[in-house]
Amino acid sequence: MQLDIGNALDSAATPGVSTDALDRLDDAVADAHETIAAGMSNARFGYASLNLPETTSATGIERAVDPIDADAVLTVGIGGSALGAKTITAALGEANHYLLDNVDPEATNRLLDALDFDSTAINVVSKSGTTAETLANFLVVRDAYEAAGVDWTERTVVTTGESGPLADLAAEEELPKLAVPDGVPGRFSALSAVGLVAPAILGYDIEAVLDGGREARDSLTGSIDDCPAYAYGALAVALERRGVHTNAFMPYAEALEPFAEWFAQLWAESLGKDGQGQTPARALGATDQHSQLQLYRAGRHDTMVTLVHPTARDDREIPAVDVEGLAYLGDATLGDLLDAEFEATEASLAAADKPSIRVELDRVDERGIGDLLVSFEAACIMAGELMGVETFTQPAVEWGKNAARGLLGGEETAEAAAVRNKHNYLIE
Ligand SMILES: O=P(O)(O)OC[C@H]1O[C@H](O)[C@H](O)[C@@H](O)[C@@H]1O
Helix, strand or coil: CEEECHHHCCCCCCCCCCHHHHHHHHHHHHHHHHHHHHHHHCCCCCHHHHHHHHHCCHHHHHHHHCCCCCCEEEEECCHHHCHHHHHHHHHCCCCCEEEECCCCHHHHHHHHHHCCHHHEEEEEEECCCCCHHHHHHHHHHHHHHHHCCCCHHHCEEEEECCCCHHHHHHHHCCCCEEECCCCCCHHHCCCCHHHHHHHHHCCCCHHHHHHHHHHHHHCCCCCHHHCHHHHHHHHHHHHHHCCCCEEEEEECCHHHHHHHHHHHHHHHHHHCCCCCCCEEEECCCCHHHHCCHHHHHHCCCCEEEEEEEECCCCCCECCCCCCCCCHHHHCCEHHHHHHHHHHHHHHHHHHCCCCEEEEEECCCCHHHHHHHHHHHHHHHHHHHHHHCCCCCCCHHHHHHHHHHHHHCCCCCCHHHHHHHCCCCCCCC
Protein backbone atom coordinates (compact mmCIF):
# COMPACT_ATOMS: atom_id res chain seq x y z
CA MET A 1 0.00 0.00 0.00
CA GLN A 2 1.18 3.52 -0.79
CA LEU A 3 -0.13 6.86 0.47
CA ASP A 4 -0.34 10.31 -0.97
CA ILE A 5 -1.05 12.67 1.91
CA GLY A 6 -0.59 15.92 0.01
CA ASN A 7 -4.23 16.87 0.20
CA ALA A 8 -4.37 16.45 3.96
CA LEU A 9 -1.62 18.96 4.66
CA ASP A 10 -2.06 22.69 5.13
CA SER A 11 -5.74 22.71 4.22
CA ALA A 12 -7.98 25.52 5.45
CA ALA A 13 -9.93 22.98 7.46
CA THR A 14 -6.88 21.81 9.29
CA PRO A 15 -4.44 24.65 9.83
CA GLY A 16 -1.44 23.33 11.65
CA VAL A 17 -1.37 19.93 9.94
CA SER A 18 1.78 20.62 8.02
CA THR A 19 4.94 18.71 7.19
CA ASP A 20 6.56 20.37 10.24
CA ALA A 21 3.76 19.14 12.47
CA LEU A 22 4.19 15.64 11.06
CA ASP A 23 7.93 15.82 11.69
CA ARG A 24 7.17 16.65 15.32
CA LEU A 25 4.78 13.70 15.48
CA ASP A 26 7.52 11.41 14.18
CA ASP A 27 9.09 11.08 17.67
CA ALA A 28 5.77 9.98 19.14
CA VAL A 29 5.38 7.53 16.25
CA ALA A 30 8.87 6.11 16.90
CA ASP A 31 7.99 5.57 20.60
CA ALA A 32 4.64 4.02 19.73
CA HIS A 33 6.33 1.73 17.21
CA GLU A 34 8.60 0.44 19.99
CA THR A 35 5.55 -0.36 22.11
CA ILE A 36 3.87 -2.08 19.16
CA ALA A 37 6.99 -4.06 18.20
CA ALA A 38 7.49 -5.19 21.82
CA GLY A 39 3.80 -6.14 22.00
CA MET A 40 4.22 -8.20 18.84
CA SER A 41 7.30 -10.04 20.04
CA ASN A 42 5.68 -10.82 23.39
CA ALA A 43 2.38 -11.70 21.66
CA ARG A 44 0.57 -9.28 23.98
CA PHE A 45 -3.21 -9.02 23.68
CA GLY A 46 -4.14 -7.07 20.58
CA TYR A 47 -0.60 -6.54 19.30
CA ALA A 48 -0.44 -10.28 18.55
CA SER A 49 -2.88 -9.62 15.70
CA LEU A 50 -0.05 -8.20 13.60
CA ASN A 51 1.72 -11.58 13.86
CA LEU A 52 -1.13 -13.45 12.15
CA PRO A 53 0.51 -13.45 8.69
CA GLU A 54 3.32 -15.49 10.34
CA THR A 55 1.36 -17.56 12.83
CA THR A 56 -1.67 -18.58 10.76
CA SER A 57 -1.21 -21.90 9.01
CA ALA A 58 -2.87 -21.82 5.59
CA THR A 59 -2.32 -25.57 5.24
CA GLY A 60 -3.94 -26.18 8.64
CA ILE A 61 -7.07 -24.35 7.50
CA GLU A 62 -7.04 -26.03 4.09
CA ARG A 63 -6.73 -29.45 5.71
CA ALA A 64 -9.64 -28.76 8.05
CA VAL A 65 -11.98 -27.74 5.22
CA ASP A 66 -10.77 -30.33 2.73
CA PRO A 67 -13.55 -32.89 3.43
CA ILE A 68 -16.19 -30.26 2.68
CA ASP A 69 -17.42 -30.34 -0.87
CA ALA A 70 -19.31 -27.10 -1.56
CA ASP A 71 -19.78 -24.46 -4.23
CA ALA A 72 -21.08 -21.86 -1.80
CA VAL A 73 -20.53 -20.85 1.83
CA LEU A 74 -22.95 -19.47 4.39
CA THR A 75 -21.05 -17.65 7.13
CA VAL A 76 -22.89 -17.33 10.44
CA GLY A 77 -21.21 -14.72 12.64
CA ILE A 78 -21.36 -11.00 13.39
CA GLY A 79 -18.97 -8.04 13.67
CA GLY A 80 -15.35 -9.15 13.69
CA SER A 81 -16.49 -12.74 13.22
CA ALA A 82 -18.15 -11.95 9.88
CA LEU A 83 -16.63 -8.89 8.25
CA GLY A 84 -13.14 -10.31 7.65
CA ALA A 85 -14.48 -13.26 5.65
CA LYS A 86 -16.97 -11.01 3.83
CA THR A 87 -14.24 -8.48 2.98
CA ILE A 88 -11.79 -11.07 1.66
CA THR A 89 -14.26 -12.99 -0.51
CA ALA A 90 -15.79 -9.77 -1.88
CA ALA A 91 -12.33 -8.46 -2.77
CA LEU A 92 -11.78 -11.65 -4.75
CA GLY A 93 -15.05 -11.20 -6.62
CA GLU A 94 -16.86 -14.16 -5.06
CA ALA A 95 -20.65 -14.17 -5.47
CA ASN A 96 -21.38 -17.43 -3.62
CA HIS A 97 -20.56 -16.29 -0.11
CA TYR A 98 -23.68 -15.60 1.94
CA LEU A 99 -23.78 -14.07 5.35
CA LEU A 100 -26.15 -14.33 8.28
CA ASP A 101 -25.04 -11.72 10.77
CA ASN A 102 -28.22 -9.85 11.55
CA VAL A 103 -31.28 -11.52 13.06
CA ASP A 104 -33.94 -9.93 10.92
CA PRO A 105 -36.39 -12.83 10.44
CA GLU A 106 -37.64 -11.59 7.08
CA ALA A 107 -34.15 -11.36 5.61
CA THR A 108 -33.26 -14.75 7.09
CA ASN A 109 -36.37 -16.38 5.61
CA ARG A 110 -35.58 -14.93 2.20
CA LEU A 111 -31.98 -16.14 2.31
CA LEU A 112 -32.84 -19.65 3.52
CA ASP A 113 -35.70 -20.00 1.03
CA ALA A 114 -33.27 -19.37 -1.84
CA LEU A 115 -30.30 -21.39 -0.57
CA ASP A 116 -29.21 -24.65 -2.21
CA PHE A 117 -28.46 -26.56 1.02
CA ASP A 118 -26.81 -29.51 -0.75
CA SER A 119 -24.00 -27.39 -2.17
CA THR A 120 -23.61 -24.82 0.63
CA ALA A 121 -21.15 -25.18 3.50
CA ILE A 122 -21.86 -23.59 6.90
CA ASN A 123 -19.05 -21.52 8.44
CA VAL A 124 -19.97 -20.64 12.03
CA VAL A 125 -17.72 -18.14 13.76
CA SER A 126 -17.82 -16.63 17.24
CA LYS A 127 -14.77 -15.81 19.34
CA SER A 128 -16.71 -15.81 22.59
CA GLY A 129 -19.06 -18.58 21.49
CA THR A 130 -21.85 -16.79 23.31
CA THR A 131 -23.07 -14.06 20.93
CA ALA A 132 -26.86 -14.33 20.88
CA GLU A 133 -27.29 -13.39 17.19
CA THR A 134 -24.78 -15.98 16.00
CA LEU A 135 -26.02 -18.81 18.20
CA ALA A 136 -29.65 -18.11 17.29
CA ASN A 137 -28.84 -18.01 13.57
CA PHE A 138 -26.86 -21.25 13.78
CA LEU A 139 -29.79 -23.03 15.43
CA VAL A 140 -32.14 -21.67 12.75
CA VAL A 141 -29.81 -22.74 9.93
CA ARG A 142 -29.36 -26.27 11.34
CA ASP A 143 -33.10 -26.59 11.57
CA ALA A 144 -33.58 -25.43 7.96
CA TYR A 145 -31.03 -27.98 6.66
CA GLU A 146 -32.74 -30.74 8.66
CA ALA A 147 -36.16 -29.72 7.34
CA ALA A 148 -34.75 -30.01 3.80
CA GLY A 149 -33.33 -33.47 4.60
CA VAL A 150 -29.72 -32.34 4.22
CA ASP A 151 -27.06 -33.43 6.73
CA TRP A 152 -25.64 -30.13 8.03
CA THR A 153 -23.02 -31.88 10.17
CA GLU A 154 -21.13 -32.96 7.03
CA ARG A 155 -20.89 -29.39 5.78
CA THR A 156 -20.19 -27.35 8.91
CA VAL A 157 -16.94 -25.86 10.22
CA VAL A 158 -16.87 -24.04 13.56
CA THR A 159 -14.31 -21.41 14.54
CA THR A 160 -14.46 -20.39 18.19
CA GLY A 161 -12.58 -20.16 21.50
CA GLU A 162 -11.52 -23.08 23.70
CA SER A 163 -14.80 -23.27 25.62
CA GLY A 164 -18.31 -21.86 25.58
CA PRO A 165 -21.70 -22.87 24.19
CA LEU A 166 -20.52 -22.93 20.55
CA ALA A 167 -17.51 -25.10 21.43
CA ASP A 168 -19.92 -27.44 23.27
CA LEU A 169 -22.24 -27.65 20.25
CA ALA A 170 -19.25 -28.44 18.01
CA ALA A 171 -18.04 -31.17 20.39
CA GLU A 172 -21.52 -32.68 20.69
CA GLU A 173 -21.79 -33.09 16.89
CA GLU A 174 -18.07 -33.83 16.37
CA LEU A 175 -17.77 -30.92 13.94
CA PRO A 176 -14.36 -29.77 12.68
CA LYS A 177 -13.34 -26.92 15.01
CA LEU A 178 -10.71 -24.28 14.39
CA ALA A 179 -9.39 -21.89 17.02
CA VAL A 180 -9.65 -18.13 17.24
CA PRO A 181 -5.99 -17.42 18.04
CA ASP A 182 -5.07 -16.17 21.50
CA GLY A 183 -4.47 -12.48 21.93
CA VAL A 184 -6.45 -11.45 18.84
CA PRO A 185 -9.62 -9.34 19.21
CA GLY A 186 -12.38 -10.22 16.72
CA ARG A 187 -12.03 -7.14 14.54
CA PHE A 188 -8.29 -7.85 14.12
CA SER A 189 -8.76 -11.54 13.28
CA ALA A 190 -9.40 -11.48 9.52
CA LEU A 191 -6.09 -13.22 8.73
CA SER A 192 -6.86 -16.22 10.95
CA ALA A 193 -9.37 -19.05 10.51
CA VAL A 194 -12.01 -16.42 11.33
CA GLY A 195 -11.57 -14.74 7.95
CA LEU A 196 -9.90 -17.48 5.92
CA VAL A 197 -12.15 -20.53 6.25
CA ALA A 198 -14.75 -19.15 3.80
CA PRO A 199 -12.22 -18.30 1.04
CA ALA A 200 -10.44 -21.63 1.65
CA ILE A 201 -13.66 -23.61 1.13
CA LEU A 202 -14.27 -21.59 -2.05
CA GLY A 203 -10.83 -22.56 -3.36
CA TYR A 204 -8.90 -19.27 -3.10
CA ASP A 205 -5.18 -19.05 -2.45
CA ILE A 206 -5.25 -18.05 1.22
CA GLU A 207 -1.44 -18.33 1.46
CA ALA A 208 -1.26 -15.40 -0.99
CA VAL A 209 -3.58 -13.39 1.31
CA LEU A 210 -1.15 -14.10 4.16
CA ASP A 211 1.78 -13.12 1.87
CA GLY A 212 0.16 -9.73 1.33
CA GLY A 213 -0.27 -9.38 5.09
CA ARG A 214 3.39 -10.29 5.61
CA GLU A 215 4.45 -7.57 3.20
CA ALA A 216 2.50 -4.99 5.22
CA ARG A 217 3.85 -6.32 8.49
CA ASP A 218 7.43 -6.20 7.24
CA SER A 219 7.01 -2.58 6.18
CA LEU A 220 6.29 -1.36 9.73
CA THR A 221 9.14 0.96 10.68
CA GLY A 222 9.39 3.67 13.30
CA SER A 223 9.06 6.62 10.92
CA ILE A 224 6.13 8.22 9.18
CA ASP A 225 8.34 8.92 6.17
CA ASP A 226 8.72 5.30 5.14
CA CYS A 227 5.74 3.57 6.71
CA PRO A 228 2.43 4.29 4.95
CA ALA A 229 0.36 2.45 7.57
CA TYR A 230 1.71 4.45 10.48
CA ALA A 231 1.57 7.66 8.44
CA TYR A 232 -2.14 7.08 7.89
CA GLY A 233 -2.78 6.48 11.60
CA ALA A 234 -0.69 9.46 12.70
CA LEU A 235 -2.27 11.80 10.20
CA ALA A 236 -5.78 10.74 11.16
CA VAL A 237 -4.94 11.54 14.79
CA ALA A 238 -3.43 14.93 13.88
CA LEU A 239 -6.61 15.75 11.98
CA GLU A 240 -8.89 14.41 14.72
CA ARG A 241 -7.20 16.68 17.25
CA ARG A 242 -8.11 19.62 15.02
CA GLY A 243 -11.78 18.78 14.75
CA VAL A 244 -11.84 16.31 11.87
CA HIS A 245 -14.29 13.92 13.48
CA THR A 246 -15.55 12.05 10.42
CA ASN A 247 -13.52 9.70 8.25
CA ALA A 248 -15.33 9.02 4.98
CA PHE A 249 -13.87 5.83 3.54
CA MET A 250 -14.34 5.78 -0.21
CA PRO A 251 -12.82 2.97 -2.27
CA TYR A 252 -12.92 3.26 -6.06
CA ALA A 253 -13.57 -0.47 -6.52
CA GLU A 254 -16.87 -2.27 -5.93
CA ALA A 255 -14.90 -5.25 -4.63
CA LEU A 256 -13.70 -3.10 -1.73
CA GLU A 257 -17.14 -1.91 -0.62
CA PRO A 258 -17.19 -4.44 2.27
CA PHE A 259 -13.67 -3.30 3.17
CA ALA A 260 -15.24 0.04 4.13
CA GLU A 261 -17.63 -1.88 6.39
CA TRP A 262 -14.73 -3.76 7.99
CA PHE A 263 -12.83 -0.46 8.40
CA ALA A 264 -15.88 1.10 10.08
CA GLN A 265 -15.89 -1.53 12.83
CA LEU A 266 -12.11 -1.36 13.24
CA TRP A 267 -12.02 2.42 13.52
CA ALA A 268 -15.18 2.88 15.60
CA GLU A 269 -14.71 0.09 18.15
CA SER A 270 -10.98 0.60 18.57
CA LEU A 271 -10.75 4.39 18.75
CA GLY A 272 -14.19 5.59 19.88
CA LYS A 273 -13.18 6.03 23.52
CA ASP A 274 -12.64 8.65 26.23
CA GLY A 275 -14.48 11.31 24.27
CA GLN A 276 -12.25 10.77 21.23
CA GLY A 277 -12.50 9.03 17.87
CA GLN A 278 -13.61 9.54 14.32
CA THR A 279 -16.99 8.49 12.96
CA PRO A 280 -16.38 6.22 9.98
CA ALA A 281 -18.66 6.95 7.04
CA ARG A 282 -19.00 4.38 4.26
CA ALA A 283 -18.89 5.59 0.69
CA LEU A 284 -18.17 4.09 -2.73
CA GLY A 285 -16.56 5.79 -5.70
CA ALA A 286 -17.85 6.78 -8.17
CA THR A 287 -21.42 6.07 -6.96
CA ASP A 288 -21.29 8.33 -3.90
CA GLN A 289 -19.88 11.24 -5.86
CA HIS A 290 -23.51 11.53 -6.90
CA SER A 291 -24.73 11.48 -3.32
CA GLN A 292 -22.41 12.19 -0.37
CA LEU A 293 -19.69 14.22 -2.09
CA GLN A 294 -21.73 17.43 -1.89
CA LEU A 295 -21.46 17.27 1.92
CA TYR A 296 -17.79 16.33 2.00
CA ARG A 297 -16.87 19.17 -0.34
CA ALA A 298 -19.17 21.94 0.86
CA GLY A 299 -20.33 20.91 4.34
CA ARG A 300 -18.69 21.44 7.71
CA HIS A 301 -14.89 21.33 7.96
CA ASP A 302 -15.02 18.15 10.04
CA THR A 303 -14.38 15.36 7.52
CA MET A 304 -11.39 13.68 5.95
CA VAL A 305 -11.96 11.50 2.91
CA THR A 306 -9.93 8.33 2.47
CA LEU A 307 -9.79 7.57 -1.26
CA VAL A 308 -8.68 4.02 -2.03
CA HIS A 309 -7.51 3.42 -5.57
CA PRO A 310 -6.22 0.26 -7.26
CA THR A 311 -3.66 1.17 -9.92
CA ALA A 312 -4.44 -1.87 -12.09
CA ARG A 313 -7.69 -3.67 -12.85
CA ASP A 314 -9.42 -5.66 -15.58
CA ASP A 315 -11.12 -3.27 -17.94
CA ARG A 316 -13.88 -2.95 -20.50
CA GLU A 317 -14.16 -0.75 -23.59
CA ILE A 318 -16.99 1.71 -23.87
CA PRO A 319 -18.46 1.15 -27.38
CA ALA A 320 -18.17 4.12 -29.70
CA VAL A 321 -21.42 5.71 -30.82
CA ASP A 322 -22.01 8.36 -33.43
CA VAL A 323 -24.00 10.74 -31.24
CA GLU A 324 -23.00 14.34 -30.73
CA GLY A 325 -21.58 14.94 -27.27
CA LEU A 326 -20.77 11.27 -26.63
CA ALA A 327 -17.70 10.87 -28.83
CA TYR A 328 -15.37 11.35 -25.85
CA LEU A 329 -16.73 8.15 -24.26
CA GLY A 330 -15.95 6.07 -27.33
CA ASP A 331 -12.22 6.65 -26.86
CA ALA A 332 -12.30 5.48 -23.25
CA THR A 333 -12.76 2.37 -21.15
CA LEU A 334 -14.91 2.05 -18.01
CA GLY A 335 -11.64 2.00 -16.04
CA ASP A 336 -10.55 5.28 -17.67
CA LEU A 337 -13.86 6.82 -16.67
CA LEU A 338 -13.60 5.56 -13.08
CA ASP A 339 -10.02 6.86 -12.83
CA ALA A 340 -11.06 10.24 -14.18
CA GLU A 341 -13.88 10.37 -11.61
CA PHE A 342 -11.38 9.52 -8.91
CA GLU A 343 -8.94 12.25 -9.97
CA ALA A 344 -11.79 14.72 -10.21
CA THR A 345 -13.03 13.95 -6.71
CA GLU A 346 -9.57 14.30 -5.23
CA ALA A 347 -8.98 17.61 -7.00
CA SER A 348 -12.43 18.90 -6.13
CA LEU A 349 -11.87 18.23 -2.41
CA ALA A 350 -8.48 19.96 -2.58
CA ALA A 351 -10.00 22.97 -4.35
CA ALA A 352 -12.47 23.26 -1.47
CA ASP A 353 -9.65 22.92 1.08
CA LYS A 354 -10.99 19.65 2.41
CA PRO A 355 -8.43 17.03 3.54
CA SER A 356 -8.20 13.75 1.69
CA ILE A 357 -5.68 10.90 1.74
CA ARG A 358 -5.03 8.75 -1.30
CA VAL A 359 -4.38 5.08 -0.57
CA GLU A 360 -3.07 3.09 -3.54
CA LEU A 361 -2.73 -0.62 -3.99
CA ASP A 362 -1.48 -2.44 -7.06
CA ARG A 363 -4.54 -4.59 -7.59
CA VAL A 364 -7.51 -5.92 -5.62
CA ASP A 365 -6.39 -9.55 -5.42
CA GLU A 366 -5.27 -12.00 -2.71
CA ARG A 367 -2.03 -10.15 -1.94
CA GLY A 368 -3.66 -6.74 -2.22
CA ILE A 369 -6.41 -7.48 0.29
CA GLY A 370 -3.95 -9.12 2.74
CA ASP A 371 -1.76 -6.02 2.54
CA LEU A 372 -4.68 -3.60 3.04
CA LEU A 373 -6.09 -5.51 6.02
CA VAL A 374 -2.81 -5.58 7.94
CA SER A 375 -1.87 -2.02 6.92
CA PHE A 376 -5.12 -0.59 8.30
CA GLU A 377 -4.89 -2.70 11.45
CA ALA A 378 -1.40 -1.26 12.03
CA ALA A 379 -2.69 2.24 11.24
CA CYS A 380 -5.43 1.79 13.81
CA ILE A 381 -3.08 0.45 16.47
CA MET A 382 -0.74 3.40 15.85
CA ALA A 383 -3.66 5.85 16.12
CA GLY A 384 -4.76 4.21 19.38
CA GLU A 385 -1.25 4.54 20.84
CA LEU A 386 -1.04 8.23 19.92
CA MET A 387 -4.53 8.88 21.33
CA GLY A 388 -3.78 6.96 24.54
CA VAL A 389 -6.94 4.82 24.31
CA GLU A 390 -7.43 1.11 24.97
CA THR A 391 -7.53 0.05 21.33
CA PHE A 392 -8.40 -3.58 21.91
CA THR A 393 -11.48 -3.39 24.13
CA GLN A 394 -15.11 -2.53 23.34
CA PRO A 395 -16.89 -1.98 26.69
CA ALA A 396 -19.66 0.13 25.17
CA VAL A 397 -20.62 -2.73 22.84
CA GLU A 398 -20.49 -5.30 25.64
CA TRP A 399 -23.06 -3.18 27.52
CA GLY A 400 -25.69 -3.78 24.84
CA LYS A 401 -24.86 -7.49 24.55
CA ASN A 402 -25.32 -7.96 28.32
CA ALA A 403 -28.57 -6.01 28.27
CA ALA A 404 -30.04 -8.06 25.40
CA ARG A 405 -29.12 -11.37 27.07
CA GLY A 406 -30.79 -10.31 30.33
CA LEU A 407 -33.91 -9.04 28.55
CA LEU A 408 -34.35 -12.36 26.77
CA GLY A 409 -34.42 -14.25 30.07
CA GLY A 410 -30.74 -15.19 30.30
CA GLU A 411 -28.95 -14.32 33.55
CA GLU A 412 -30.15 -11.02 35.07
CA THR A 413 -27.69 -8.20 34.36
CA ALA A 414 -27.34 -4.62 35.61
CA GLU A 415 -27.57 -3.55 31.96
CA ALA A 416 -30.93 -5.30 31.48
CA ALA A 417 -32.23 -3.67 34.67
CA ALA A 418 -31.15 -0.27 33.32
CA VAL A 419 -33.13 -0.91 30.14
CA ARG A 420 -36.23 -1.86 32.15
CA ASN A 421 -35.94 1.35 34.20
CA LYS A 422 -35.29 3.65 31.29
CA HIS A 423 -37.32 6.79 30.97
CA ASN A 424 -39.60 6.83 27.93
CA TYR A 425 -40.92 9.98 26.38
CA LEU A 426 -43.52 8.87 23.90
CA ILE A 427 -45.25 11.15 21.46
CA GLU A 428 -48.14 9.38 19.76
O1 LIG B 1 -16.97 -13.25 17.87
P1 LIG B 1 -18.04 -12.97 18.84
O2 LIG B 1 -17.62 -13.26 20.24
O3 LIG B 1 -19.31 -13.65 18.50
O4 LIG B 1 -18.30 -11.42 18.81
C1 LIG B 1 -18.81 -10.76 17.69
C2 LIG B 1 -18.76 -9.27 17.91
O5 LIG B 1 -19.41 -9.02 19.13
C3 LIG B 1 -19.40 -7.68 19.64
O6 LIG B 1 -20.27 -6.90 18.94
C4 LIG B 1 -18.03 -7.10 19.68
O7 LIG B 1 -18.07 -5.75 19.98
C5 LIG B 1 -17.34 -7.28 18.35
O8 LIG B 1 -16.01 -6.80 18.46
C6 LIG B 1 -17.33 -8.74 17.99
O9 LIG B 1 -16.65 -8.88 16.79
